[in-house]
Amino acid sequence: MNRPSPLDNVRIVLSHTSHAGNIGATARAMKTMGLSVLYLVNPKSFPSNEADVRASNARDILEQARVVGCLEEALQDCVLAAALTARPRDLAHRTLAAREAAGELFHHARHAPVALVFGRESSGLTTPEIGKCQITVHIPANPDYASLNLAAAVQLMAYELRMASTVTMPAASQQSVYRLASFQEIELFYSHLEQAMIHSGFLDPAQPKRLMQRIRRLFARAQLEKEEVNILRGIISALEKHRSK
Structure with missing residues (x-):
């Protein structure tokens, strides 16, 4: 019998996704890296045949995806939420690079649910949505062309989370468990x-x-x-x- 993985405590949250194909591609990106929990906040079109086609053999993730009306519902019970944003924000939260953010998310996922939040394809997350999270995540990219496709960004972060799961934590860190507020x-x-x-x-x-x-x-x-x-x-x-x- 397989032991539960902290990756099972990681939620991928897509907010107001416009293109159903991106939802399917996200499911595929998640499954390749061992992630399975998908939340969709007010998607424009879902369920969708296009999403099913793009998901390929990850349709089970689409079938289990939770569709909710607001970001607050998607973040219920989470002790840490990270907002992915490509542009600098005024009064921004603490910003971590993708690898560092994945490590912090995985650390807390050992004990409680965490969330990685992605915004609209055209404009990203709103300021109020980012305000619901504790950290922001930046993917270091070509400054002359830093725009990543939504599913590509999910794939990159899913990979970093997968790599974080392979790191052996020191014994002292494993023992220093404290309960973050939900x-x-x-x-x-x-x-x-x-x-x-x-x-x-x-x-x-x-x-x-x-x-x-x-x-x-x-x-x-x-x-x-x-x-x-x-x-x-x-x-x-x-x-x-x-x-x-």
């Missing part, structure tokens, strides 16, 4: 903090000035653990109670 726990914390800032007058919802975007960036760098989120929310609740008195 996507839902982080989002509830952001919502709690935002409401507290509005009620205190620190945040004006009519003129937010990208404050929440900066806060998301700050805490994404910290990669909060479950206990740390509980502490922060406890502090907010205590301050709220004190203010109400």
Whole structure:
């Protein structure tokens, strides 16, 4: 009986894919590298005969793919989400090269679900979508022509994840297991903090000035653990109670 692989905890998430052929080619790219979990956020056309044809012998991945209405659904229970982006972003999260990002994703996939998120073929991921992730991933490419086909980008990252799975972790690293907060726990914390800032007058919802975007960036760098989120929310609740008195 085969032991479960951390690769089974890696989700490939395609957001608002326009061309069904890219979904099929993604499934094929995944299967060649031992990945099997595919999430599709509002695909333009799926199921599709074109996707089936491009998938070749990886149609089982298409059959098991989960179609969801928003990125939040795709990231449920994930402790780390990495957004693939080809262009520099204002107020960007911590950015890792493809190989380094794959290593970090695989490390956390040993203990909990993680996600690698890809955007639209034409424009990539939106700023709010990237804000839902903790790190961004950059594929070092020819600066004069850095545009990669969606399925090619998935194939490259799937290969790096496969290679990360062959690296033997030092015993000390294997023992230092800590529980990162899940996507839902982080989002509830952001919502709690935002409401507290509005009620205190620190945040004006009519003129937010990208404050929440900066806060998301700050805490994404910290990669909060479950206990740390509980502490922060406890502090907010205590301050709220004190203010109400």
